[in-house]
Amino acid sequence: MSDVSSLRRMAAAVRFALLPIAATGMLLGSGGASAASAAQTAVDAAKPLCAGGKTITIVWEAGLQSLDPQNFSGPMWEKLTGCKVKVVEVPASEMFTKIMQEYRAGTGAYDALNVVPAWMPDLVQAGALEPLDALVDKYKYRAELKNIAPTYRDNQMTVNGKIYGFPDDGDVFVMYYRKDIFADAALKKAFKAQFKYDLAPPKTWKQFDEIGAFLTEKLKAKGTYGASMFREAGYGNFLFQERFRNEGGRFFDGNTMKATINSPVGVKVFEGWRAENRFMPPGVEKFGFVENLATFVKGESAMTISWPPYGRFAAGYLANEKALDWVPKTTIAGKVGYALPPGGHPQLAMGFALSVASTSKQKEAAYLFIQWLNSEEISNQRVKLPYALRDPFRNSHFTNPEYLKLWPDAKNYLATLQAGSKTGLLDLSLIQTDKYEEALRQGISRLWAGEDAKKILDDIAKEWDTVTQKVGVDKQKAVYNAWAAKGGAYPK
Amino acid sequence: MSGPTVRSGDRGFRYTLVAPSIFVLLLIGVFPIVYLLMVSFQGLTMTDNDTSFQGLLNFRALLDDTRLWQSLMHTVFFTAIALPAELLLGLAMAQLFIDRMPGRQVFIALLVLPVVVAPIVSGATWSLMFDNRFGPINQILGWITGEEMAVLWTVKPHLVYPAILMAEIWQWTPFMFLLLLAALSGVDKSQLEAASIDGAGWWSTFFRIVLPAIWPVMAVAILIRGLDLFRLFDVVWALTKGGPGTMTETISIFTYVKGFQQFETSYTGAVALLIIVLLTVLLTVLLKRVSIAR
Numbered sequence: 001m002s003d004v005s006s007l008r009r010m011a012a013a014v015r016f017a018l019l020p021i022a023a024t025g026m027l028l029g030s031g032g033a034s035a036a037s038a039a040q041t042a043v044d045a046a047k048p049l050c051a052g053g054k055t056i057t058i059v060w061e062a063g064l065q066s067l068d069p070q071n072f073s074g075p076m077w078e079k080l081t082g083c084k085v086k087v088v089e090v091p092a093s094e095m096f097t098k099i100m101q102e103y104r105a106g107t108g109a110y111d112a113l114n115v116v117p118a119w120m121p122d123l124v125q126a127g128a129l130e131p132l133d134a135l136v137d138k139y140k141y142r143a144e145l146k147n148i149a150p151t152y153r154d155n156q157m158t159v160n161g162k163i164y165g166f167p168d169d170g171d172v173f174v175m176y177y178r179k180d181i182f183a184d185a186a187l188k189k190a191f192k193a194q195f196k197y198d199l200a201p202p203k204t205w206k207q208f209d210e211i212g213a214f215l216t217e218k219l220k221a222k223g224t225y226g227a228s229m230f231r232e233a234g235y236g237n238f239l240f241q242e243r244f245r246n247e248g249g250r251f252f253d254g255n256t257m258k259a260t261i262n263s264p265v266g267v268k269v270f271e272g273w274r275a276e277n278r279f280m281p282p283g284v285e286k287f288g289f290v291e292n293l294a295t296f297v298k299g300e301s302a303m304t305i306s307w308p309p310y311g312r313f314a315a316g317y318l319a320n321e322k323a324l325d326w327v328p329k330t331t332i333a334g335k336v337g338y339a340l341p342p343g344g345h346p347q348l349a350m351g352f353a354l355s356v357a358s359t360s361k362q363k364e365a366a367y368l369f370i371q372w373l374n375s376e377e378i379s380n381q382r383v384k385l386p387y388a389l390r391d392p393f394r395n396s397h398f399t400n401p402e403y404l405k406l407w408p409d410a411k412n413y414l415a416t417l418q419a420g421s422k423t424g425l426l427d428l429s430l431i432q433t434d435k436y437e438e439a440l441r442q443g444i445s446r447l448w449a450g451e452d453a454k455k456i457l458d459d460i461a462k463e464w465d466t467v468t469q470k471v472g473v474d475k476q477k478a479v480y481n482a483w484a485a486k487g488g489a490y491p492k
Numbered sequence: 493m494s495g496p497t498v499r500s501g502d503r504g505f506r507y508t509l510v511a512p513s514i515f516v517l518l519l520i521g522v523f524p525i526v527y528l529l530m531v532s533f534q535g536l537t538m539t540d541n542d543t544s545f546q547g548l549l550n551f552r553a554l555l556d557d558t559r560l561w562q563s564l565m566h567t568v569f570f571t572a573i574a575l576p577a578e579l580l581l582g583l584a585m586a587q588l589f590i591d592r593m594p595g596r597q598v599f600i601a602l603l604v605l606p607v608v609v610a611p612i613v614s615g616a617t618w619s620l621m622f623d624n625r626f627g628p629i630n631q632i633l634g635w636i637t638g639e640e641m642a643v644l645w646t647v648k649p650h651l652v653y654p655a656i657l658m659a660e661i662w663q664w665t666p667f668m669f670l671l672l673l674a675a676l677s678g679v680d681k682s683q684l685e686a687a688s689i690d691g692a693g694w695w696s697t698f699f700r701i702v703l704p705a706i707w708p709v710m711a712v713a714i715l716i717r718g719l720d721l722f723r724l725f726d727v728v729w730a731l732t733k734g735g736p737g738t739m740t741e742t743i744s745i746f747t748y749v750k751g752f753q754q755f756e757t758s759y760t761g762a763v764a765l766l767i768i769v770l771l772t773v774l775l776t777v778l779l780k781r782v783s784i785a786r
């Protein structure tokens with residue numbers, strides 16, 4: 001990434017600024033942990049293993065995410081245990097490939113890994129991840145694991161009943177809306193007169209369409225559209241999965257494993273998207289993370305749906321942080337409200353879990369590092385880092401008194417994240433998930449090219465059936481039904 | 493005529509001298525192909541541990557894979573448009589610069605600059621140029637039309653091919669230009685003068701004297717660019733990643749996606765073998781045709 005060098009340049013400054021705070025936090029046991037905390041247990045156990053100056057190599061998403069181990073947790077771990085931390089930065093789109101390539105090569109180059117939970121079945125089937133249950137018991141981590149928010153803990157940690165990763169990033173989609181616009185008396189009056197209900201954050205997609213079109217009509221002349229949204233295929237993939245299920249869609253027939261994505265619900269979602277683009281900014285079809293963020297924080301849209309960092313960026317939390325100088329300066333600080341997306345079941349899009357590579361030559365030291373990272377004490381500090389993009393994932397994160405003070409509306413922000421974590425929907429996770437998602441991504445790009453929604457979805461369903469046949473219908477059916485039985489697979 | 497006799501000891505010494513080279517050539521040339529062949533008969537994927545022999549299953553799957561054949565057709569299409577365009581534009585530019593003029597060397601150096609840009613960088617730059625909101629192309633169109641333009645160059649089917657071809661032709665026309673300029677510089681001036689004295693027109697002179705003189709160089713340039721276009725990847729990847737859908741997916745992108753995103757190792761091996769066979773046949777025919785490999 002182009003920002004890597006500049007990010008590294010500011011590393012030293014941030015490191016020295018944060019280390020004393022972090023160390024103090026640890027000593028005082030911030031987050032309410034006791035002296036025998038999992039973090040302290042990990043540190044005590046790692047000291048003898050790290051004697052002689054070992055290096056733990058961890059794969060981390062390139063860019064802002066990796067500033068956490070580079071500037072904060074890595075130097076702190078070295079100070080506490082003597083183990084150096086080497087961070088291998090990999091773009092998210094290449095992480096699965098790199099991890100698999102290293103595993104097949106068997107070099108032992110990676111000790112610890114960041115993995116997207118949806119990849120776990122593939123990685124476990126291949127044998128790339130180390131089961132962690134024995135180490136969890138040995139280092140008494142079960143009690144703290146229980147305090148991870150239930151959705152993440154119950155759905156993003158195990159495969160076939162065994163622990164393969166610690167959920168470490170509370171990714172969840174949130175609806176951000178302009179409180180000032182929704183509170184405008186004239187707009188409220190006009191809206192009520194036209195639609196016979198109050199102007200408020202939409203609870204259904206029908207409401208979203210009506211509010212979006214209404215606000216565009218009223219505000220476009222002032223440069224504000226009713227909504228903007230991820231539409232680029234890579235991001236649209238997550239939004240489709242969310243909306244499709246909120247509208248009642250199911251990905252497969254659990255008995256036959258035939259794809260049902262081409263159901264009327266799928267067509268409704270695709271056609272709805274296309275219709276909604278009319279009240280969104282021109283060129284919304286290409287909107288990814290940055291384009292959508294820029295539009296929202298510059299005040300050019302009244303509603304959007306995205307990951308938690310949008311809320312922090314829009315609030316202007318540490319807007320002067322050098323690492324965030326690529327983020328467009330917010331013009332809407334203090335004007336942003338938080339709500340669950342229409343339907344009330346947000347996508348738990350991506351997220352990261354911390355795992356140990358099965359080929360590591362120092363699995364125990366790697367395990368202790370990830371236990372420490374993931375612990376109550378340290379994770380409470382890590383999710384507050386302004387630049388690192390790790391989002392709250394433990395119960396204690398949502399009520400962390402220091403976090404609540406970060407900006408005036410942080411309380412509502414955290415409450416919305418917590419609500420989302422309770423009702424959130426898991427990413428589809430099967431054997432060879434990416435093949436299914438690739439077909440969906442291609443379908444979305446075809447939608448923007450102007451093709452017929454039903455035809456696209458039929459093609460996606462055909463492609464999904466082909467992948468299922470290749471994997472083996474019974475094999476995939478077992479994986480799908482296990483996934484579908486999870487609390488976050490479909491709205492209850 | 494009898495040459496000097498070679499004693500068996502000398503012959504052995506010769507073989508010893510060339511043996512390391514032959515070994516290296518076998519290692520880097522033959523071993524990968526043999527290994528590729530072996531892999532293509534298995535059912536390897538990077539996410540599975542199955543190494544069983546699958547016979548011709550992967551090769552049979554090639555025949556049914558419409559996406560593969562479509563990607564091949566896209567590649568042929570790109571080549572069929574870009575290659576003649578680059579050739580004609582390069583030739584026209586070379587004709588312009590064949591005569592001495594002030595600042596000629598500087599202009600030539602500037603014109604050749606796109607060739608030294610890495611293709612992926614070129615693709616990324618064009619991606620910014622075509623950006624619907626911030627790209628200069630839409631801004632210029634906006635100035636011309638007097639209204640905001642949000643043309644989706646890399647999204648809409650009727651624009652995506654022109655966008656890719658524009659980027660590709662921009663980068664590689666200078667390559668043709670440079671080679672053809674060198675070839676044109678070598679054309680015998682006395683023949684041109686004689687033709688002029690005899691009253692031959694420009695077209696006649698070009699087709700009867702210039703073209704035969706520059707043909708060997710032109711043929712090599714066509715071959716090099718043709719092969720380059722066959723492995724077209726970077727610009728398309730940077731601009732569209734093969735989309736919308738798989739509308740601009742080239743054979744290289746298809747192979748990359750299958751091999752390195754979907755980890756279908758054995759199937760990708762079969763695809764690679766297919767490409768090798770196709771290219772070998774194509775090259776053999778072309779080399780015979782252009783008479784430069786006798």
